[in-house]
Amino acid sequence: MxxxxxxxxxxxxxxxxxxxxxxxxxxxxxIWPENWATFEAFLALGRCWTWVAPAMGDPVRVGIASAEIEATLRLLQVKRRARREMFMELRAMEQAAIEVFENKG
Known part of the structure; x- marks a missing residue:
């Protein structure tokens, strides 16, 4: 909220x-201006996390599907030539977020 x-x-x-x-x-x-578009894309992907519910234990986030990232970048009208770099930046942010989630659990 x-x-x-x-x-x-x-x-x-x-x-x-x-x-x-x-x-x-x-x-x-x-957030540096050159990173703002990637930050906005990461926020837009906030509800796209893939969760896994182990047989014993709490559900955990394991990542964001590549198709979700690609679709989001298209919807945000990211230029084609910028998508690959932004995809890699989003993957780095995803990994950092997973580490934070794991440490809070």
Whole structure:
């Protein structure tokens, strides 16, 4: 919900009021302009993660299907010549996210 409020341009006060009690504020970070399009694509892929539910244990994210990435890049109208590089950047972000998910579990 907080991400949706941010995407809609809600004020910091509104976002803070919507934050669940006890949830700490995320650390701020900067995104370089040349990485902004890749960041937007990664956010667009937020609901495209593949989950695996082991017989014993909690479900885990294992990655984002290549077809999902390709379709998202097309829908975002990323130029053909830029897609390969952005695909590789998204895979790097995916791997970093998986490491974070594993450490939080």
């Amino acid at each position: 907080l991400a949706a409020l941010r995407a809609a341009g809600a004020s910091p006060e509104v976002i803070e009021a919507a934050r669940p009690a006890g949830e700490s504020q995320a650390q701020a970070f900067e």
